[in-house]
Amino acid sequence: MIHINIDRKTSCSLSRQIYDALKEAILFGTIQPGEKLPSTRELAKYLNVARNVVIECYEQLAAEGYVYSKNGAGTYACDGVRFHPLEKDTAAKGGSNEKYSPQYEVSFRTGIPDLAEIPIKRWAQIYQRIALDIKPSQLDYQDPFGDYRLRTQLSLYLNRARGAQTAPKNILITNGAAQSFHLLCGLIAQNEYALVENPLSFGILHTLCANSVNMEPIYMDEQGMVTAALPDKPPKLIFTTPSHQFPTGVILPAGRRIEMIKYARRQNAYIVEDDYDSEFRFDGSPIQSMQFLDPQRVIYVGTFSKTLMPALRLGYMVVPDELCEKMREAKYVADLHSPILEQLVLGDFLERGLFERHIRKMRKLYLKKRNALVGSLRQSFGERVKISGAEAGLHFIAAFEGVHFHEGLMKKIEENGVQISAVSQHCLSEKTKSQYDQGLIFGYGNTTMEDIDRGVKILSRVIKGER
Amino acid sequence: MIHINIDRKTSCSLSRQIYDALKEAILFGTIQPGEKLPSTRELAKYLNVARNVVIECYEQLAAEGYVYSKNGAGTYACDGVRFHPLEKDTAAKGGSNEKYSPQYEVSFRTGIPDLAEIPIKRWAQIYQRIALDIKPSQLDYQDPFGDYRLRTQLSLYLNRARGAQTAPKNILITNGAAQSFHLLCGLIAQNEYALVENPLSFGILHTLCANSVNMEPIYMDEQGMVTAALPDKPPKLIFTTPSHQFPTGVILPAGRRIEMIKYARRQNAYIVEDDYDSEFRFDGSPIQSMQFLDPQRVIYVGTFSKTLMPALRLGYMVVPDELCEKMREAKYVADLHSPILEQLVLGDFLERGLFERHIRKMRKLYLKKRNALVGSLRQSFGERVKISGAEAGLHFIAAFEGVHFHEGLMKKIEENGVQISAVSQHCLSEKTKSQYDQGLIFGYGNTTMEDIDRGVKILSRVIKGER
């Protein structure tokens, strides 16, 4: 008779304990294939448990194919279930969320909004209200394009605030701009290619690389992408950030926009307008979207990561009619559709004007920070620093006269506790790298006034030590 | 002097109205490239508005590159901004979420939980609590694998309830099983292929097709995938539903599981265990996961769409150590990471045992429904219906003696207001199609007792009319 240790004090049920022991015995070969197991009565008596307990565990073993029972004949171990001793997973080592983002004393990371100012309370209130009077059918699978009410509100907002030409049917809700780019990559076949700005954001670069999309960088001047340099070979997509080029901050002027659209039409290409932070323009209204000029050639990509919060993972694309079906399929295959509840909350947020109010509030705050940072840099570096692209967004470029941000210097800055990236790190060619190697990208969205002060002081010390 | 209609009653600002009019004039060519615009003083006087209004709008036009101003010389339209008349989007036609799911009188759609029983209130309460004491840093971008606390809880749950061998570091939070499959497809190169069960679920079929993955179907018998028929050519992935095969409901016995794992080891393939509804087993505990037998060869795919709600779009994968980095990269490229707030809520939900309680509650409810449906079918069809795979999950198969569910009959059923699918629709070959053509798949998760009654009555009428 097989011996089984039974512990009546543990929270684990008796039948589970016997089940585990028997299964292990069968897998290890202690109980041979075809061997008869003790009868339920016998084992129950031997172990001093109720027969029902043994029956329950024999049934489970039978259901999983370890044993088979024959009425009147007994229970036998199945063939072919001998197996190697299980490798128990060695001690689950500790971990946490914190580990993901290394800690710096001051961070000028780009693209992060002020996390302390996120209207999370208001957001949660609306979430609760929405959840309380939701219809069960809304908790079912939904349209891959997303919630219709949100798309309606978004369409109104985009028409109003960004001068875009959209209808709800063209708006595809995604899990942030990263997913939008990922889905768009699906449009590009292996032998086709995409045009990108140079320098460009890591986000697009990384997405395109990982999806093994061929890229052709386009030279930029102080007006943005040089449309005269557009190649003859027809691209499939043209990735651009016309309202506030990343990282240079340049605004693509109307003339070049039109040229680019004409080019796209000629080459039968689509323009991907990455409008990642245009909501925050400090003088005048936001620059109008490029999509406005030709809704059938321009795919507009927006995100709520900067305006609300990165953790939300909500963004959207305005898709030309011709691409709607393809994009619907792509989104469906990727993850069916984006989560619904927070879409409903966002729709409400927009409808009540809370979103635009929040933007206005944040614009003021970011303006303050920008001015403080510019002031701080001026104070430390005087005329030896040249700032550009600061009219909008959550970052700008500062070029330091006579300083070259090579790898060693960047490492030194990091070692001194400042997180910041150099423009040259975003360049695709050696030529552009050296063209931009005096520039740092200052993201100030999630900095405090103290951060700004301290960060510039540290930078000043390190840079001046270098010179 | 250009004429501009100004409406002081509208909510649109004066400068916006002037801006729009001027921009249109430039784009249409009413104002020629290089033409001098009226001076700010002149235009302000003419339109009877303050000069600042005109200045603001000239600045905006300049920022966007439509005009340029020279100190002392005036403002001129830029070159190259003439453009076609804008095609105004024709009337945004109406739409709504409802349109997405066509209405049936009774739906036996598979894989839908009881939407009316979702603990949405409790969920919303926790959401609010979580949101109120969240740290700002948690609203930042996070680890692609997901929230660590949720992964810890999930790992405990899986070990406890599914007998899986996991550590938090191996758990990747995804936007539902569909995304898990999508990410896994990235492991398969163009010249490689995947093994699938036949018949199989639309979900996997569709994902694999759309990602242009080559598939090889494996024959099944009453015990599930016939492991003796595994091909010599090494596959990359083997997709399987061992706990409750979709759609047949068969449980893959231990012997075959072990054979399959040995095969996978020999061929250096990975097994994808799609555990889509095993939580709901009606007699005994759920069938133990296959992942338990070899955590380094089996990728376990789970979802909360059936246990909580489809609209949530949350699922997970248990990834072998060797694949962690690849999967991290794949998830990062797809959408950086899954939304955080609802992950936190889910983690709390699990930690408090609310999740398991909910499962227990639902298991009872589903058992009731299953029994009612089986009873109803028995009553209508007596011994002429054979039911299989009903021991677990939210669906089972009913085979009707002497009835063949060809396209015409399926259409007739649909026309009579019943949504249901035939087993043969899930088959990949003609041979299997005819083998299974007497079976319907009854999903009863989101049906009411009345639905069940009514649905069976309608089916009975249609099927008997056919015979």
Add this chain to the structure above:
DNA sequence: GTCCATTAGTACGAACAAATT
């Protein structure tokens, strides 16, 4: 917040039918 009735989970015991040796 507290108390109380209810419910769910686990374990036990007993009885009987059906199949097997």
Add this chain to the structure above:
DNA sequence: TAATTTGTTCGTACTAATGGA
């Protein structure tokens, strides 16, 4: 035929947790 074994269905008891007043 008798003894043994599984399959099935009761009822009871104890405990912990839940939900409502």
